[in-house]
Amino acid sequence: MGLFSRLFGSKKKEQDTIEIQPYEYKGFLIYQEAQPEGGQYRIAGRITKNIEGDVKEHHFIRSDVLSSQADANEFMLTKAKMFIDQTQGKIFN
Template identity: 30%
Template sequence: MSFLKKLFGGGSDKAGAAPSVDGQEEFEGYVIKATLMRSGGEYQIAGVIEKEIDGELKTHKFVRADKFTDKEACVATTLSKGRQIISEQGKALFA
């Protein structure tokens, strides 16, 4: 039965598990984590931006439509996209 759930998007064996981090970096006081999504034989841009504000860890998740066959290229582009989001939105990111 679990095979059919996976086939039709009904769940996974790791329900509630945190996504795996494929790469991360610090940028202007924020932490950017690449949490790539698999789509067929390709990797899709997905990441998390985190910052501790007043003792509370704030997070912002992002996903983009871009897909890559090379995992390292996707990680590099995801981190670059995270830097772009921080540069454009800054403190308003968590507002």
């Protein structure tokens, strides 16, 4: 069976679990989660906030791709802050 699973790819790849440290901004937690795509990184992440014991979450993925994961995450952080400011913190209302 081991031979067949290697041939047909049914053996699961080990996935690295990386704990993402959130960035706190005006009571929101911003998680930078760039997604690898075709040798580049798509700008993606989520914004969360604890509202009366209930954690609300907003995911977003942009069409932009950048050459490095660090650049994609930095751009995501900038966009998330801008989104929070433009909505005046009322993302979950």
